[in-house]
Amino acid sequence: MSYSTVVSDRHNELLGARIAGDEQWRFPESDSIPEKYKVCLVEFEDRHFYRHWGVNPLAIGRAVKQNLSSGRIVSGASTITMQTIRLSRREGRTIFEKAIEAILATRLEFACSKEEILNLYASHAPMGGNVVGIEAASWRYFGHKAATLSWAEAATLAVLPNSPALMHFGRNRDRLLDKRNRLLLHLHTQGILDEVDYELAVSEPLPMQPQPLPNVAPHLVARLYQDRGGQHIVSTIDKMQQERTEIILNRWNAEFAQNGIKNIAAIIFDVKKNEVLSYCGNVDFESSVSGNQVDIIQAPRSTGSILKPFLYCAMLQEGQLLPNQLLPDIPLNLGGFTPKNFSLQYDGAVPASEALARSLNIPFVVALRQYNVQRFHNLLKKGGMTTLNRPSNVYGLSLVLGGGEGKLWDISYMYLQMVQQLNMFNEEGRYYEMKPPAYILNSDNNKKGERIHNPLFTAGAIWQTLDALTNVNRPEELDWQSIPSIQRIAWKTGTSFGFRDGWAIGASARYVVGVWVGNADGEGRPGLTGARTAGWVMFDIFNSLPQSSWFARPDKDLVSVEVCTKSGCLAGMNCPKEEIGSQMVCKKGREASVCTYHKLVHLSRDMKYQVYNDCAGSRGIVHTSWFMLPPSWEWYYKEQHPDYRSLPPYSPECSDNTHLKLMEFIYPFQNAVISLPKQLDGSPGELVFELAHRSPRNKVFWHLDGEYIGETEYIHKMSYSPAAGKHKLTVVDESGINLFINFTIK
Numbered sequence: 001m002s003y004s005t006v007v008s009d010r011h012n013e014l015l016g017a018r019i020a021g022d023e024q025w026r027f028p029e030s031d032s033i034p035e036k037y038k039v040c041l042v043e044f045e046d047r048h049f050y051r052h053w054g055v056n057p058l059a060i061g062r063a064v065k066q067n068l069s070s071g072r073i074v075s076g077a078s079t080i081t082m083q084t085i086r087l088s089r090r091e092g093r094t095i096f097e098k099a100i101e102a103i104l105a106t107r108l109e110f111a112c113s114k115e116e117i118l119n120l121y122a123s124h125a126p127m128g129g130n131v132v133g134i135e136a137a138s139w140r141y142f143g144h145k146a147a148t149l150s151w152a153e154a155a156t157l158a159v160l161p162n163s164p165a166l167m168h169f170g171r172n173r174d175r176l177l178d179k180r181n182r183l184l185l186h187l188h189t190q191g192i193l194d195e196v197d198y199e200l201a202v203s204e205p206l207p208m209q210p211q212p213l214p215n216v217a218p219h220l221v222a223r224l225y226q227d228r229g230g231q232h233i234v235s236t237i238d239k240m241q242q243e244r245t246e247i248i249l250n251r252w253n254a255e256f257a258q259n260g261i262k263n264i265a266a267i268i269f270d271v272k273k274n275e276v277l278s279y280c281g282n283v284d285f286e287s288s289v290s291g292n293q294v295d296i297i298q299a300p301r302s303t304g305s306i307l308k309p310f311l312y313c314a315m316l317q318e319g320q321l322l323p324n325q326l327l328p329d330i331p332l333n334l335g336g337f338t339p340k341n342f343s344l345q346y347d348g349a350v351p352a353s354e355a356l357a358r359s360l361n362i363p364f365v366v367a368l369r370q371y372n373v374q375r376f377h378n379l380l381k382k383g384g385m386t387t388l389n390r391p392s393n394v395y396g397l398s399l400v401l402g403g404g405e406g407k408l409w410d411i412s413y414m415y416l417q418m419v420q421q422l423n424m425f426n427e428e429g430r431y432y433e434m435k436p437p438a439y440i441l442n443s444d445n446n447k448k449g450e451r452i453h454n455p456l457f458t459a460g461a462i463w464q465t466l467d468a469l470t471n472v473n474r475p476e477e478l479d480w481q482s483i484p485s486i487q488r489i490a491w492k493t494g495t496s497f498g499f500r501d502g503w504a505i506g507a508s509a510r511y512v513v514g515v516w517v518g519n520a521d522g523e524g525r526p527g528l529t530g531a532r533t534a535g536w537v538m539f540d541i542f543n544s545l546p547q548s549s550w551f552a553r554p555d556k557d558l559v560s561v562e563v564c565t566k567s568g569c570l571a572g573m574n575c576p577k578e579e580i581g582s583q584m585v586c587k588k589g590r591e592a593s594v595c596t597y598h599k600l601v602h603l604s605r606d607m608k609y610q611v612y613n614d615c616a617g618s619r620g621i622v623h624t625s626w627f628m629l630p631p632s633w634e635w636y637y638k639e640q641h642p643d644y645r646s647l648p649p650y651s652p653e654c655s656d657n658t659h660l661k662l663m664e665f666i667y668p669f670q671n672a673v674i675s676l677p678k679q680l681d682g683s684p685g686e687l688v689f690e691l692a693h694r695s696p697r698n699k700v701f702w703h704l705d706g707e708y709i710g711e712t713e714y715i716h717k718m719s720y721s722p723a724a725g726k727h728k729l730t731v732v733d734e735s736g737i738n739l740f741i742n743f744t745i746k
Helices: 035-045 057-070 080-089 095-111 114-124 134-142 151-162 173-189 195-202 218-228 239-259 308-318 352-358 361-371 373-383 392-401 408-428 459-469 530-543 587-591 631-640
Strands: 005-008 014-018 232-234 263-270 275-280 326-329 348-351 432-434 448-451 490-495 501-507 511-518 558-564 580-586 598-603 622-627 663-667 672-674 687-693 700-704 707-712 717-720 725-733 738-745
Touching: 005 218, 014 218, 035 080, 035 114, 035 151, 035 173, 080 095, 080 114, 114 134, 134 151, 151 173, 151 195, 173 195, 218 275, 239 263, 239 275, 239 530, 263 408, 263 530, 308 352, 308 361, 308 373, 308 408, 308 459, 308 580, 308 587, 326 352, 326 361, 326 631, 348 352, 348 631, 352 361, 352 459, 361 373, 361 392, 373 392, 373 408, 408 432, 408 459, 408 501, 408 511, 459 490, 459 580, 490 530, 501 530, 511 530, 558 587, 580 587, 631 663, 631 687, 663 725, 663 738, 687 700, 687 725, 707 717
Parallel strands: 005 232, 672 738
Antiparallel strands: 005 014, 263 275, 263 511, 326 348, 432 448, 490 501, 501 511, 558 580, 598 622, 663 687, 687 717, 700 707, 700 725, 725 738
């Protein structure tokens, strides 16, 4: 016999159900039935139920007498036990079948208790139409679980199986109402119902028509139906929170739909219990358009920048990076791969934690190149990403920018692991293996595993990563740090190429919330970014959850080191004392890079010129430490940092300055292959050469393939339209320093 798939929340509140394979609403057998229904059933069907062994001789004698006097069968003398046997056999109603039922009923009485027999009957009694059993009938006819049946409702369901084909809510309502009220009157005369309860019960109307079953968390119900059909499954979902989350998603969906953005998914993990608190695979499940039935939580989507925190955390852990260490933020061409920041602007150099908070692309491509793509690929797979099915070289450096696909479930789980490991280290000083979060209550996944010696990330690296993620600009543009009532959240957004996917995943010590916004069919829309869409939804969900305190700093997993406050690297021998501070870093951070940006330089006493000992003359000489970035970094950095001081020029008396790199090409890159667009009139477009010079006032003379094409001063940009083929660009400044680069025009 097939049963419906019934899914309830952690408090046993019905979330939804799927019909049985034989198209019957037949819920799985329950362990008990409501007391009111039990009383009504026994009083109506078999008042001597608790005093016989399956067959009631008095009832048989009465039935024979009634049938003989009437000349037809008007009474069957069946006990509840015999009716239970008949429901299991589904045979015709003959005298021979009655005898078999009587024998089997006696055997059933010896095999089961009276309560078990009542449960069997109540679970399989026909209730009209395709509704079978008290639990399904209670939901279909009254819209609530059987445990909360009123006296009138219990009496209705007790009399209904007596003639389910004859009496139905849609026909013969008067006969059904009369039969129910006669049973209620009997209960009243027997003293079971007092006057007030009786009057209230008989005044209660019959339902007009069957009601739809609840449809909460429909994508999870559908998933459980596929995995464990025909069972009653108690999930970890909290129905109240699930409904709050669905309301939030529907509200935002109505707004996003005006821009052609039709789908939203969200998931909430309870960190401590390792359970799913809310599962919203999409919005408007009943809709047959716009891919609303697609469970986005389990669908591979382009990740955008949502993976950057894992690279940042891994490099902190390995000592390859310190939180405020400067990373380059300049135009790059890495074997034809030319990543760009979302803003299309560059800072020259930026602290790693700020690059993470602002989600800058260039610094993380440089960082991934240092960390190694294969290594990062393995890290993500170990962390739980199940969608990286191609070799790492296929993804390349774009892996950290959205070159791969990930599921909302997988990536949210990876953030969950970070929070869990940090919490456990702070509580017990150790790490445990955590299984994927459970969505079925009391499953093995709810439990932590054995202690592990090589966690994915250490507590110190996790804490520093989450701390950096609290500085991501919130969509409400509020300074959350100045408002004590605003909860501290570590969060990260992601936007895929073509504005197809908007991600936002946030974490507190108690919850992890993951949100995806976009179109299930992959259609991109202007303005579909993680911060402008998924970020708003995520913070709304956090506002619907209880607040939690922030993580304690895991001091046992951190060490104090001296760092250069300018470069963020370990303090070097040339770093001035006033620019050295202490910082807590991961233990391997003691092996991180030492600052090389502070250099010892020799200046005249008036600080206007660089000089040497043998050419300082009357200008005198001062030895000092100078913070100096590479020319290409400096070109962009000083635009964002007016306090940055470029090195002064060499004095006229000191002409030998070839030991210092004064110039660097910004564009084109070495061995670049360039395609020039055509102008409106069909003529070839121009290429803009760009150069960084430490002394912009110096004139620079430009030569292409040995021919002079012009000179620049202050702003070193030169426009020219080269012919197709290979070229060599040479620049010479007025002091004789030269630099060249090769490129090709297609």
